[in-house]
Amino acid sequence: MSEVVDHLAELTGFRDRDVMDVTLVSALRDLLEPLSVAIYRCIELGEEGCAQSRWLTRARLVAGEAVATADPLWADPSRLPPCSDKPQRLECMKSRGVLQLQQADGSWLTIFPLATEREVVGVLEIVSEQRLKSGAERMVCSVLRIYHNFQGLLDYSERDTLTGLLNRKTFDESFLKALGELPGSAACIEAGDRRHAGGARYFLGVIDIDHFKSVNDRFGHLIGDEVLLLLSRLMRSSFRFHDLLYRFGGEEFVVLMRCADEADAAHAFERLRHNTEHYAFPQVGHISVSVGFTEVRPGDSPAAAFERADRAVYHAKDAGRNQVQSHAALVAAGAMREQTQLSAVELF
Numbered sequence: 014m015s016e017v018v019d020h021l022a023e024l025t026g027f028r029d030r031d032v033m034d035v036t037l038v039s040a041l042r043d044l045l046e047p048l049s050v051a052i053y054r055c056i057e058l059g060e061e062g063c064a065q066s067r068w069l070t071r072a073r074l075v076a077g078e079a080v081a082t083a084d085p086l087w088a089d090p091s092r093l094p095p096c097s098d099k100p101q102r103l104e105c106m107k108s109r110g111v112l113q114l115q116q117a118d119g120s121w122l123t124i125f126p127l128a129t130e131r132e133v134v135g136v137l138e139i140v141s142e143q144r145l146k147s148g149a150e151r152m153v154c155s156v157l158r159i160y161h162n163f164q165g166l167l168d169y170s171e172r173d174t175l176t177g178l179l180n181r182k183t184f185d186e187s188f189l190k191a192l193g194e195l196p197g198s199a200a201c202i203e204a205g206d207r208r209h210a211g212g213a214r215y216f217l218g219v220i221d222i223d224h225f226k227s228v229n230d231r232f233g234h235l236i237g238d239e240v241l242l243l244l245s246r247l248m249r250s251s252f253r254f255h256d257l258l259y260r261f262g263g264e265e266f267v268v269l270m271r272c273a274d275e276a277d278a279a280h281a282f283e284r285l286r287h288n289t290e291h292y293a294f295p296q297v298g299h300i301s302v303s304v305g306f307t308e309v310r311p312g313d314s315p316a317a318a319f320e321r322a323d324r325a326v327y328h329a330k331d332a333g334r335n336q337v338q339s340h341a342a343l344v345a346a347g348a349m350r351e352q353t354q355l356s357a358v359e360l361f
């Protein structure tokens with residue numbers, strides 16, 4: 014019993030979800046000594062209307078191995094195994110119940126659904142030599158309830174209540190984490206550039222709904238809120254699952270994305286612009302967004318990068334709205350000057 018409590022104390026001691034998932038599989042490995050224990054998350058690729066789903070391994074521990082493995086968050090999603098390969102996991106998610114079956118090699122597979130406040134997002138899978146006893150199954154369910162409640166608390170403090178996107182509070186931390194992955198950063202040099210062989214590049218985009226005031230004025234704030242909610246869904250389906258999506262408040266949204274180059278980033282923002290323009294919003298009809306984006310540079314601050322992207326949004330508004338503008342392209346074309354002065358916010 015005290016062993017379980019110790020593991021729970023450890024599990025709820027982290028705010029980082031990656032660490033929490035690794036801690037959860039480590040705890041269950043220690044408590045049950047199974048052949049393997051793993052957390053798989055079902056992710057929708059969702060790009061360009063393609064509704065294919067894949068399994069992302071969040072954490073997996075095999076008997077005899079000291080360290081858990083996981084897919085990197087920016088893994089190429091097309092290389093992940095399709096969800097249809099594991100119908101039992103899908104069945105467990107659908108039924109929201111525990112599934113237990115014996116495999117061809119005689120081992121036992123027990124699958125538990127993993128849910129957030131909003132939806133079932135994946136499964137916890139335990140492979141054991143013997144069938145998991147009902148007491149052990151109940152213990153795992155209880156641990157998962159605590160894990161679920163704790164994730165709910167994290168969501169509450171990190172997410173915007175209307176759209177479920179990340180809120181502004183968490184932006185600086187993620188931005189600085191991304192900064193640490195840029196080639197040449199202190200963290201990168203310390204890690205001997207091993208994790209960053211591909212040369213990570215990050216782009217920050219600011220998305221602003223055009224003439225949103227008139228949506229509120231004509232249809233009221235409730236319909237206005239619905240537009241914000243639907244736009245957040247369009248964002249989820251337009252960007253990759255590992256891109257970080259924020260609502261900064263009001264009708265201003267931010268995306269922090271990892272991708273290969275400026276052209277890829279421009280393509281992703283253009284996809285959102287296009288999807289928004291062609292979406293029929295109930296009652297309101299068609300709206301558009303203006304987008305500005307910039308590359309995150311070594312030594313950047315969140316405020317400086319945001320300001321560059323925001324200036325590109327203003328340019329998009331001035332140039333007629335419903336368009337994507339790159340800060341770098343605007344500077345190169347002489348349409349905008351590189352801001353070298355620190356803003357007042359950064360100075361104080």
Ligand SMILES: Nc1nc2c(ncn2[C@@H]2O[C@H](COP(=O)(O)OP(=O)(O)OP(=O)(O)O)[C@@H](O)[C@H]2O)c(=O)[nH]1
Nearest residue numbers: 222223224225226227229234237238262263264330
């Ligand atoms: N419904 C709703 N409206 C909001 C919310 N937050 C801010 N707004 C409204 O968003 C509108 C923003 O309008 P402006 O910044 O003037 O810009 P705009 O009308 O979108 O025009 P442009 O950006 O120049 O295209 C204001 O009417 C705000 O009241 C919210 O949470 N819900």
